[in-house]
Amino acid sequence: MADGSSKPNVLICGGVNTYSRALAAFLVPLEGEPLVSHLRIVDKYSVVPATTYLGAEFPKVLAKPQVDYKQANLTVPSIVHSIFDPPEGKGPYDYVFDLTGEVRHDRTEMILINTTCNVARMLGQEAAERKVKAYVRFTLPFYETTSKGTHDEKDDPKPDGTIGIWWHETLRMLAAIEDLNLVILRVGFVYGPYVEFGDITSAITVGSVYGYLKKPMKSVWSPGKNPTNTLHVEDLAGAAWASAQWIARLGRKEADILAGESIIFRNDKSKVSQVEGMPPHDKKLIAPLFNLVDDSNSTLLSVGQTVTSFFGTTFDFFNLGERTMYKISTSIMLADGHK
Ligand SMILES: *[C@@H]1O[C@H](CO)[C@@H](O)[C@H](O)[C@H]1NC(C)=O
Numbered sequence: 001m002a003d004g005s006s007k008p009n010v011l012i013c014g015g016v017n018t019y020s021r022a023l024a025a026f027l028v029p030l031e032g033e034p035l036v037s038h039l040r041i042v043d044k045y046s047v048v049p050a051t052t053y054l055g056a057e058f059p060k061v062l063a064k065p066q067v068d069y070k071q072a073n074l075t076v077p078s079i080v081h082s083i084f085d086p087p088e089g090k091g092p093y094d095y096v097f098d099l100t101g102e103v104r105h106d107r108t109e110m111i112l113i114n115t116t117c118n119v120a121r122m123l124g125q126e127a128a129e130r131k132v133k134a135y136v137r138f139t140l141p142f143y144e145t146t147s148k149g150t151h152d153e154k155d156d157p158k159p160d161g162t163i164g165i166w167w168h169e170t171l172r173m174l175a176a177i178e179d180l181n182l183v184i185l186r187v188g189f190v191y192g193p194y195v196e197f198g199d200i201t202s203a204i205t206v207g208s209v210y211g212y213l214k215k216p217m218k219s220v221w222s223p224g225k226n227p228t229n230t231l232h233v234e235d236l237a238g239a240a241w242a243s244a245q246w247i248a249r250l251g252r253k254e255a256d257i258l259a260g261e262s263i264i265f266r267n268d269k270s271k272v273s274q275v276e277g278m279p280p281h282d283k284k285l286i287a288p289l290f291n292l293v294d295d296s297n298s299t300l301l302s303v304g305q306t307v308t309s310f311f312g313t314t315f316d317f318f319n320l321g322e323r324t325m326y327k328i329s330t331s332i333m334l335a336d337g338h339k
């Protein structure tokens, strides 16, 4: 039964450079019934002409009658407010998927605060005020993971560098918004059609070059047992949808009881007074959180082996002497052929 009016209106913020395109294609597939009544995607990129990689499929999704794309600067509060106003004749947004955040490692702390924390905090506050039924925030694997122990939702991994610290702080800021129907998805290393962002895509690209050169692809990180949990982008989309439906039914309080995890302070205490909207270091913050990875238990080694197997070569590690040389020199990982 295709009753358009009973389907939710959905807003996707950010992530056109990462996973929003796949999520949009899941919600409004090229063939078959859309899951949503109306979908708006908002990001800083222009799509006509494209100012980022779009792939072959996304422009066709954008052409669907249910879909509306807005190029907007989400660091501006009045713009954040306005994107929640639906087009004429449409009801308010029911679900928001928040894929915003700066993904480049070379950005300063100030840029990360402005474009990762502040954007998400403003979106979260606006969504709470408008009583959005589900707000699904994605957090990317900007964490250090060791080979020891299981990595379940109770795990409190250390944020990796400046980018990790501020992506993690963003979760605390969102968790602090009491009435926000928040679900946090802590995703693994995502791959799949038209995904040109991330470590798996880089590995595939580099692996193809080594395959072409008929040389083994070598890593400087031995022995490669560190978890590199993977996730197909279509599974990410399916899980995002399921999470939204889940919390829309329950509400935040009930969802906290069932799946709430403590979002532990991982920052410098002196920042609390300097950064707007940053909850005190000792404030106990709980939010529903799910790890989202496939069940392959991928490691650096298994990813390297899988990728190279497709290009007719093998995956290997530099020996200790070579790794020492690597540390001394400033060569880039995997960039130089092994002599
Ligand atoms: C977005 O808005 C901020 C704040 O006004 C401004 O500093 C920034 O340059 C804008 N970004 C773009 C891409 O226009």
Ligand SMILES: *[C@@H]1O[C@H](CO)[C@@H](O)[C@H](O)[C@H]1NC(C)=O
Pocket: 110, 111, 114
């Ligand atoms: C970050 O935002 C603050 C406050 O709006 C502004 O003063 C500052 O220039 C911004 N910095 C960067 C690097 O965007």
